[in-house]
Amino acid sequence: MPPQPRPEPPAEVVVAFEDNRLATLLFGQHDQNLAFIERKLGVEVTARGNHVALRGARDSVEQAKRLLESLYQRLRAGQQITLGDVDGALRMAASQGVLFSPEGAPKAVPASGGAASVGTRKKTIAARTPAQDAYIRALQKYELVFATGPAGTGKTYLAVAHAAALIEKGEADRLILSRPAVEAGERLGFLPGDMREKVDPYLRPLYDALYDMMPPERVERGLTSGMIEVAPLAFMRGRTLANSVVLLDEAQNCTAMQMKMFLTRLGEGSRMIITGDPTQVDLPPGQKSGLIEAVDLLKDIPEIAICRFNAGDVVRHELVAKIVRAYEAKGERVP
The missing domain is CATH 3.30.1370.10 (K Homology domain, type 1)
Structure with a gap:
């Protein structure tokens, strides 16, 4: 032997x-x-x-x-x-493969690790997964970007970061952040308080991300002046949004009609980002998600980017990715 x-x-x-x-x-x-x-x-x-x-x-x-x-x-x-x-x-x-050359010899790694990044006034955010890298590059290149996948993959966070960066650099005049409020039907009348008090709890994740990217006083001035607007999806009807960055979050809970309405708000000099998780649809049984329909209808338009994330792209905590995979294996949804 x-x-x-x-x-x-x-x-x-x-x-x-x-x-x-x-x-x-x-x-x-x-x-x-x-x-x-x-x-x-x-x-x-x-x-x-x-x-x-x-x-x-x-x-x-x-x-x-x-x-x-x-x-x-x-x-x-x-x-x-x-x-x-x-x-x-x-x-x-x-x-x-940035740590080694094809021959196996070590080579220098740039400070960003070769990953795409978004720079805001408060921080620089580098992509942590290949899907995030592709997403950031798509945001920088395309006027209309869809991002689909589970919670914790950075879809909304990176979108808000990109939007804030464009505002800070003067490449957009306004930042508009929107979600379907409460549920797809947006039944706000049953909640106590004025309109802002009704919708704020459902838009809180967008506020949180915004304050993480920009100084609080800058956010407050923007909200007061109208340069930054955080509003439920229903407020988009009848508007044409020019020179703006427009983000629609939780888009899986839009109806097909709502999604068409939102997409046709895109005006001159604007960029639109739509994020959601097709597995978390809360629409009534039998009603198709506008996000799922739009991604299918628009997938062949070369000027539109569609970025897809999966459980392997979860970047919250090590255990979160394992929890998501465990629930997916059982066929249940993770909020």
Whole structure:
């Protein structure tokens, strides 16, 4: 019997970072970022001061080294690093092969990890999955973009970020954020309070994302002046929206007639983003979702982008993706 090849000895590398403060941010609270890399790549990671010792399979050690260096460059550029950013950088590296050349030799990784990004006044948001990367690029290129898929994949968050960036750069005069309120029929009359008090709870996710992208005083001024409008879908009827960024969220709960009405609001110099989850339709039985119909009807128009996400693109928390997959396997919906 031919002799068995000897197992390759573990590789050991020590990475040093000049700025102790940035190194602390890179490692994460209680070294959680390093622990995540250790678990995902199967390497031993030990932090001592501003040094990190890596031990394990040669390819994995080299990948961990390049990943840490890439994330450190993001910090040097003034960006923030969260555990989600570490996970996103790993996903993007795996999908794009940015950490290694075809010959297997390590190569430099740009600060963004090669992923598309959206820059707002408060933060820069880099794509964390290949689907997010394609989505951001579509938002930058197309005037009308559909994004479908489960909750937690970043559809709405990235759309609001892109819209806020266009407003900040002066490429749009107005930002209009809309959702079907309460349910597809928008039966607001049964709720207490004036119109704003009736609809605000259903538009709160859009407000939350907006405040995450722009300074609060900027948002308040925009809402007061009308530069930023957050309104239920019913308020779109009869309007033509020019030089605006218009986002329709939870579009799966639009009827076919409502969707047609919304799509025909697109005016000169405007961009329109429509997001929703076709598996979460709350319309009455027998009534077809306007989102599902529109994606099917418009899929062959080259000027329209349709981006699709799945459970593998969930970027909230590690457990969320597992929970979504578990419910999907059982055939139940996840809110």
